[in-house]
Amino acid sequence: TRSTRPQRMLKAVQKNATKGSPESVISAIDYFCKHSEWAMNVGDEKGSILDSVVTEVNPSTVLELGTYCGYSTVRIARLLSPGTKFITLEFNPANVTVARQIIAHAGLQDKVTVVEGSSGDLIPQMKERFGITTFDFIFLDHWKDRYLPDIKLFEECGLLRKGSVLLADNVICPGAPEYLEYVRNSPRYENRYYPAHLEYTKVEDGLEKSVFLG
Ligand SMILES: Cc1ncccc1-c1cc(O)c2nc[nH]c(=O)c2c1
Numbered sequence: 203t204r205s206t207r208p209q210r211m212l213k214a215v216q217k218n219a220t221k222g223s224p225e226s227v228i229s230a231i232d233y234f235c236k237h238s239e240w241a242m243n244v245g246d247e248k249g250s251i252l253d254s255v256v257t258e259v260n261p262s263t264v265l266e267l268g269t270y271c272g273y274s275t276v277r278i279a280r281l282l283s284p285g286t287k288f289i290t291l292e293f294n295p296a297n298v299t300v301a302r303q304i305i306a307h308a309g310l311q312d313k314v315t316v317v318e319g320s321s322g323d324l325i326p327q328m329k330e331r332f333g334i335t336t337f338d339f340i341f342l343d344h345w346k347d348r349y350l351p352d353i354k355l356f357e358e359c360g361l362l363r364k365g366s367v368l369l370a371d372n373v374i375c376p377g378a379p380e381y382l383e384y385v386r387n388s389p390r391y392e393n394r395y396y397p398a399h400l401e402y403t404k405v406e407d408g409l410e411k412s413v414f415l416g
Pocket residue numbers: 242243244268343344345346371372375376400401
């Protein structure tokens with residue numbers, strides 16, 4: 203039976219990227235998406251913005267919502283200090299399987315824990331299952347309709363502290379209007395919009411950074 207796009211992406215990484223080199227894994231995926239098949243990785247333009255925010259925050263605890271094939275997982279994990287706790291959540295079990303292999307090809311398997319399940323179920327389990335008190339950095343890149351319920355869940359579960367940084371992908375395309383309205387009208391967040399484009403295209407998109415004020 204026909205392979206899936208994530209499986210073809212994994213094959214391209216295993217063929218073209220140097221084992222143990224996160225940069226070559228990132229380049230191999232970007233090349234695959236530009237020259238073979240578009241895929242919904244954050245990409246190189248928005249990925250550079252992600253890199254700069256992660257570097258600025260220098261977090262001790264990180265959560266990613268939406269692993270997909272592990273592209274942004276590799277981008278983030280390669281920048282983290284030793285001992286950082288990094289958890290990424292993925293709903294689709296086939297994607298979990300591909301992501302774990304791409305992350306391993308980059309040599310970053312010891313830096314991150316890939317957890318299968320839905321964010322709505324797993325966020326309330328973060329403290330008990332992973333010994334997390336609060337997250338310093340959260341990357342939202344799963345499903346636009348979950349951005350708002352999940353940020354409310356972070357607040358309700360006491361997973362944010364003064365200065366926690368949330369970065370949301372796709373706030374223009376596909377778009378998360380209710381999420382943007384919430385963070386931009388709440389006195390509890392300081393926000394900044396980073397204009398960019400939908401990965402590997404000229405379509406307008408961007409990232410919204412929101413700092414929790416406590
Ligand atoms: C798939 C797609 N088609 C056309 C336009 C945008 C998208 C798109 C792009 C992304 O970066 C996504 N990130 C996380 N989750 C998504 O569902 C998602 C969808």
